[in-house]
Amino acid sequence: MIDKIKTILNWTILFIASVLLAALVLGALWQVSSRYVLGSPSTYTNELLGYLLVWTSMLGASYAFGSNEHLALTFMTNKLQGKNLFVVTVVNDLFILAFAVFVLLRGGLEAVTLTMSQTTPILGISIGLLYSILPISGFIIIIYKLLNLKDYKKLAEKAGD
Numbered sequence: 001m002i003d004k005i006k007t008i009l010n011w012t013i014l015f016i017a018s019v020l021l022a023a024l025v026l027g028a029l030w031q032v033s034s035r036y037v038l039g040s041p042s043t044y045t046n047e048l049l050g051y052l053l054v055w056t057s058m059l060g061a062s063y064a065f066g067s068n069e070h071l072a073l074t075f076m077t078n079k080l081q082g083k084n085l086f087v088v089t090v091v092n093d094l095f096i097l098a099f100a101v102f103v104l105l106r107g108g109l110e111a112v113t114l115t116m117s118q119t120t121p122i123l124g125i126s127i128g129l130l131y132s133i134l135p136i137s138g139f140i141i142i143i144y145k146l147l148n149l150k151d152y153k154k155l156a157e158k159a160g161d
Contacts, residue, residue: 006066006147013063013140020056024049047122051130058137065096066144090152093145100141108134 027049035041077088112135116128 002147002150006144009140009143009147010063010066013059013066017056017059017063020052020059024052024056027052044122047120051120051123051125054130055133058133059140062137062140062144065100065141066148068148086152093148097142097145100138100145104138104141105135106138108132108136108138 027045031042031045031049034045077085080088108131111131112128114128115131116126118127119125120127120130
């Protein structure tokens with residue numbers, strides 16, 4: 001059941017990130033063509049591309065944390081085995097979880113609340129709506145870390161060997 005939930009979550013995040021990436025490419029192509037071919041640069045694409053880049057990056061980071069493919073310094077953990085590896089892995093995941101809860105989820109919700117009435121200068125979109133990717137990605141990371149709890153059992157069994 002956990003693997004099925006994780007597969008659905010992976011597929012959903014990758015699909016949304018792919019759509020956003022396609023929009024980024026098309027928007028960049030439009031920006032360049034409108035500036036150099038038509039001689040009249042598009043006013044909204046620069047702002048839109050900036051926000052799409054942030055959303056795509058945050059979704060990609062959430063996926064990376066869920067699949068344990070995030071950027072990490074592994075020169076220490078590669079040398080560890082057994083109980084030491086288990087302890088370092090658990091502590092690392094607790095730091096990630098704390099960051100997701102306090103910075104992304106809690107801080108993100110506060111940022112969304114504070115900026116919901118403000119709008120972007122060109123697109124006129126609520127800044128709070130644009131910042132909503134922070135609590136969304138925090139929530140996704142928390143879900144992934146909870147789904148990955150089953151991996152601790154395997155790691156603990158290896159630590160006992």
